[in-house]
Amino acid sequence: MSTPxxxxxxxxxxxxxxxxxxxTTVDANGRRWGFTASSFTSLSLxxxxxxxxxxxxxxxxxxxxxxxxxxxxVLAADQGDLAGHFARSGAxxxxxxxxxxxxxxxxxxxxxxxxxxxxxxxxxxxxxxxxLVGRVEAVHAGGADPLVYHDxxxxxxxxxxxxx
Numbered sequence: 001m002s003t004p005x006x007x008x009x010x011x012x013x014x015x016x017x018x019x020x021x022x023x024t025t026v027d028a029n030g031r032r033w034g035f036t037a038s039s040f041t042s043l044s045l046x047x048x049x050x051x052x053x054x055x056x057x058x059x060x061x062x063x064x065x066x067x068x069x070x071x072x073x074v075l076a077a078d079q080g081d082l083a084g085h086f087a088r089s090g091a092x093x094x095x096x097x098x099x100x101x102x103x104x105x106x107x108x109x110x111x112x113x114x115x116x117x118x119x120x121x122x123x124x125x126x127x128x129x130x131x132l133v134g135r136v137e138a139v140h141a142g143g144a145d146p147l148v149y150h151d152x153x154x155x156x157x158x159x160x161x162x163x164x
Contacts, residue, residue: 017150017157020079022086023052024099024107025063025070032094032107033060036087038149039129040072048136050116053129059089065123065130071106072134074114076144077156082109083147084154103138113147115140 004012018038025033039053052072054061064070075083086093094107102108103117118134125131148155 014152015150017148020075020083020147020149020154021052022073022075022082022109023054023064023070024073025060025067026106027063027067031063032099033063034086034093034099034107035060035064036083037072040074043133047121049121049133050118050136051131051133053126053131055129057128061130064132067120069104069106069117069119069137070132070134071103071108072116072118073109073112074116075109075147076111076113076142077147078144079109079111079147080154083149103140108140111142111144112140113142113144115142 019040021037021040022034023037027033035054035058037052037054041051043049043051050072054064082097085097098109099107100110103115106117108115116136117138118136120132121135122133123130124133145156148157
């Protein structure tokens with residue numbers, strides 16, 4: 001079987017809507033780390049597990065794969081600016097943001113659609129990304145409409161009724 005062209009694969013995957021999250025942790029030295037991820041999903045109910053996938057080239061990668069805890073902030077529809085902010089490399093990503101200690105004492109967004117606090121359960125290889133499997137320790141539902149990544153842009157669900 002042949003492998004699809006990487007450009008075509010990326011174009012097709014851009015058509016799959018995904019939630020937008022900012023994932024945070026604090027390393028052993030107390031430094032805060034965070035990244036924007038759209039590769040996030042639930043994995044298991046028993047035990048409660050989720051997964052999120054940071055790029056191996058990200059400056060925060062080491063902090064996440066060697067850490068013990070992380071917090072997934074599912075962004076609200078009006079938090080696209082934060083998604084862009086945490087997607088950049090470089091300066092202190094937390095400066096000027098509304099992040100504050102939340103579940104497990106990890107940096108969180110009070111107005112997030114949801115927060116899922118995890119202990120690191122397993123790290124798996126995922127090609128150019130790592131797959132962080134987190135055991136869910138605490139959750140918070142904020143209730144705001146979520147931010148979605150679709151067709152290479154941040155958007156909100158259109159709110160169409162589900163088909164019966």
